[in-house]
Amino acid sequence: MNQPAVIVNTARPSPRVRKSRQLETGGMWHDMVWRPGRRQRVRLLYRIEGPADAPVVLAAGGISADRRVDQWWADLYGEGRALDPSRQRILSIDWLGQRWPDESTVTTAQQAQALLAVLDHLGIQRLPLFVGASYGAMVGLAFAAICPERLGRLLAISGAHCPHPMAVARRMIQRDIIRLGVSAGEERLGITLARALALTTYRPASLFGERFQHAEPAGILHQLDGYFQAQGRRLVGRFDAERYLSLSESLDRHQVDPARVRCPVTLVGVRSDELVPVEQLQTLQQALPQAELRVIQSAYGHDAFLKEVDFFSQLLAGLVAAEVSA
Structure with missing residues (x-):
């Protein structure tokens, strides 16, 4: 199996005493604006785990992922791992998946608005780090375009500003x-x-x-x-x-203006990814105000974020040290 070609900073946050770890799995009702002047009440489901005084890291995956990030990203989640609920508050949500009354689909911008509603509900003013992979990376870009002031850094893995034809x-x-x-x-x-x-x-x-x-x-x-x-x-x-x-x-109707994404962005592309080609991410990097692109070799294509555990553990550890523990 090919190994990732990029080695990143493996520094970990220095230990500090935090409050005891807490798990909250809940939901809230929200009046979602699905069209100008039109609202619909929707149920937003979330999961957040970690000490109450710890900084929040959001983790979002593909369309089949949900709030159980401890299950679909189990290799990176847990005490002593990159997504460590003993040192960070790890937030994840269920995607909205219904159609609106006019039969239109939920957009990535509306998923980002739903996430904002969850943050407001939980009293979270700012996300130091948004970790998005696949569809989650697209929603992350939409979130960064809507409210860059509420985001420290976006890690966008195998997701671009628009879908490839x-x-x-x-x-x-x-x-x-x-x-x-x-x-x-x-x-x-x-x-x-x-x-x-x-x-x-x-x-x-x-x-x-x-x-x-x-x-x-x-x-x-x-x-x-x-x-x-x-x-x-x-x-x-x-x-x-x-x-x-x-x-x-929703994947196919995704569109974000890169110029509106004014927070720092780390893009990750995979050479063997046939859904989000590296060339598309290179174009996105050039259009973003503050962006770096890391390209890896992997035998797993679009699923590399689930399989290249060593690479993403190192990458996340470095970003957590820089953004979350700063």
Whole structure:
């Protein structure tokens, strides 16, 4: 497996005594402006863990991620790890996933507004560090454009200011598969097939070749079918068609003006990422007022943020030391 090519500062914050660690998993009602002059009451769900006097770090992942960052980013979350709830207050939220009354989808800017409402509800005036990966990076850019004064630094992993046309094309096909499934009375099958297609875009062909090697073609078919069915079952248990369609379309309608992002930004690109090419992030870096770009080699493509534990542990430790413990 290729190793990340960038080594970053591994300094950790100096120890200090903090109040006891607390966990709050809650929700709040919020009147969301979904169109000028139009509001809808929505339920915002969040999870925050850490000492009450500790600085807050927000962690946000892809469209299938939720507030349980301790589960979907378990390799980086925990005492002594990069996202350490004994030293920081780690905040995460559930994405809004419904459509509005006019059938329009939730935008990344509206997800950012929902996050602002949660921060206000919790009495948090400023985020020293926003850690966003994939869709979370897009929402992070939207958040930074809306209220840069409330953000110390954004770490945007495999997410840009707009979607790449090839990524849009692939997601359009996924949505059509789901709609066909719904129209045929096979919603769960439609979601499973769309998820299977999505998985082939998250990781490069070379990784599939390594994982599913078999002497006989029938063996490869059997392995792939089992893999896709298992992944589909996991998603169907949490997603219905409306949520999948809404968040998928939200990715494709994402648009942020880089000039409005006036806080420091650290971008991370992956050479093998077919959804967010490094060239797109280079363009974004040049357009942002304050940005650095780190490019890594990884066999895992768009999923590198979940798999390259050593690299992201070091990167986060350095940013936490610089931004959170300053």
